[in-house]
Amino acid sequence: MYKKIILAVIALLFLVLAFAFCNRPEIQDSSDKLIKLSIKTAEKTVLDASFNTKANTLKELLIELKDEQELLMDYENQSYGMYIKALGKDELYYEDMSRGLYWIYSSDNNKVCQASAFCPVADEITLENGDEFVFSLISYAS
Amino acid sequence: MRLKLLVLDALLVGLLVIVKEALAFLPNIEVVTLILMILALLLPLRDSLLIAFGYATLENLLYGINIFALSYYLVFILIVLITHFLIRRPSYLKVAFLSFFFGLFFDVVFALPLLVNGLSVTIAYLLNGILFSLVHAVSNFILALFLYDGIYQIVAALLEYNGFNDVK
Numbered sequence: 001m002y003k004k005i006i007l008a009v010i011a012l013l014f015l016v017l018a019f020a021f022c023n024r025p026e027i028q029d030s031s032d033k034l035i036k037l038s039i040k041t042a043e044k045t046v047l048d049a050s051f052n053t054k055a056n057t058l059k060e061l062l063i064e065l066k067d068e069q070e071l072l073m074d075y076e077n078q079s080y081g082m083y084i085k086a087l088g089k090d091e092l093y094y095e096d097m098s099r100g101l102y103w104i105y106s107s108d109n110n111k112v113c114q115a116s117a118f119c120p121v122a123d124e125i126t127l128e129n130g131d132e133f134v135f136s137l138i139s140y141a142s
Numbered sequence: 143m144r145l146k147l148l149v150l151d152a153l154l155v156g157l158l159v160i161v162k163e164a165l166a167f168l169p170n171i172e173v174v175t176l177i178l179m180i181l182a183l184l185l186p187l188r189d190s191l192l193i194a195f196g197y198a199t200l201e202n203l204l205y206g207i208n209i210f211a212l213s214y215y216l217v218f219i220l221i222v223l224i225t226h227f228l229i230r231r232p233s234y235l236k237v238a239f240l241s242f243f244f245g246l247f248f249d250v251v252f253a254l255p256l257l258v259n260g261l262s263v264t265i266a267y268l269l270n271g272i273l274f275s276l277v278h279a280v281s282n283f284i285l286a287l288f289l290y291d292g293i294y295q296i297v298a299a300l301l302e303y304n305g306f307n308d309v310k
Binding site for chain 2: 004007008011012018
C-alpha cells in the first residue's frame with residue numbers, strides 16, 4: 001500500500017510541476033517600442049501617429065496615451081478584459097448600440113493578431129516594435 | 143452460454159455509461175479506461191470489443207454524432223486491443239502505466255479528424271489541451287493504482303458467479 005501511495009504522490013507532483021511550468025509568467029519585453037495607431041470614424045481619420053512606449057500590451061499603451069492626454073478614451077474593465085466604449089483625439093466618439101455602431105481594431109503586423117487571425121482583447125495583445133493598429137468606428141446596422 | 147454472455151456484455155455497456163456519467167463533472171477523470179482494460183483482460187476479445195463498440199455507440203448517441211464520433215470508436219477499441227495483446231500477466235503496475243499512456247494519448251486519437259485542416263491545426267489543438275491530457279494520464283494512473291485490484295476481483299467474481307470460469 002505504501003508503494004502505491006508513493007507512486008500516487010510522485011504522479012501528483014509531476015502534474016503540479018507540469019501546471020507550474022505551463023503557467024509560469026512570460027518574460028515581458030520592456031524595451032522601447034515604436035507603435036503606430038490610427039483612429040478612424042466613418043467620416044474622418046481622427047488620429048494617425050506613432051508613439052514610443054515601454055508598454056507590454058495594447059491595453060497598457062492605450063491607458064498610457066490616455067494619461068498623457070495623447071488621446072481620449074472611455075473604457076471598462078470587463079471580466080474578459082478591456083472594453084473600449086469611446087475613442088478620440090479632441091472629442092470622444094462613442095459606440096451606439098441602437099445604431100449598431102462599434103469600435104473594432106485590427107493589425108496587419110502584430111503577431112498576436114496574426115496568429116489568431118483577429119485581434120483578441122487588448123489585454124492579451126503583446127506589443128513589438130513596429131506594430132501598427134487601426135481603430136475603426138464601424139456601423140454593423142443593416 | 144453465448145447468449146448469457148451477450149446479456150452480460152450489454153449490462154457491462156450500461157455500467158460503463160453509468161460510471162462515465164457519474165464522474166462527468168470531474169474534468170478528464172474517468173474509470174471507463176480502467177474497467178475496459180480489466181474487461182479486456184478477463185473476457186474474450188470479441189466480447190470486450192463488443193462492449194467498447196457498444197459504449198462508444200451509446201456515448202455518440204448521448205452527445206451527438208460529430209467529426210469526433212469515429213475517434214470515439216477508435217480510442218476505446220484501441221484500449222481493448224492494446225491491453226489484450228500487450229498485458230499477458232496482469233498486475234496493477236502494468237495496468238497503471240498503460241492507463242497513464244492511454245490518458246496521455248487519448249487526445250492524439252481524438253485529434254486525428256483535425257488533420258483534414260492541416261498538421262499545424264492538429265498540433266495547436268493538442269498543445270492547447272496538453273494539461274488536460276496530463277490530468278487524464280495522472281488520474282488514470284492513480285485510479286488504476288488503487289482501484290485495479292478491487293475491480294478486477296469483482297469482475298472476476300461476477301464472471302465466476304455466472305458460470306464463466308474459463309470464458310477466456
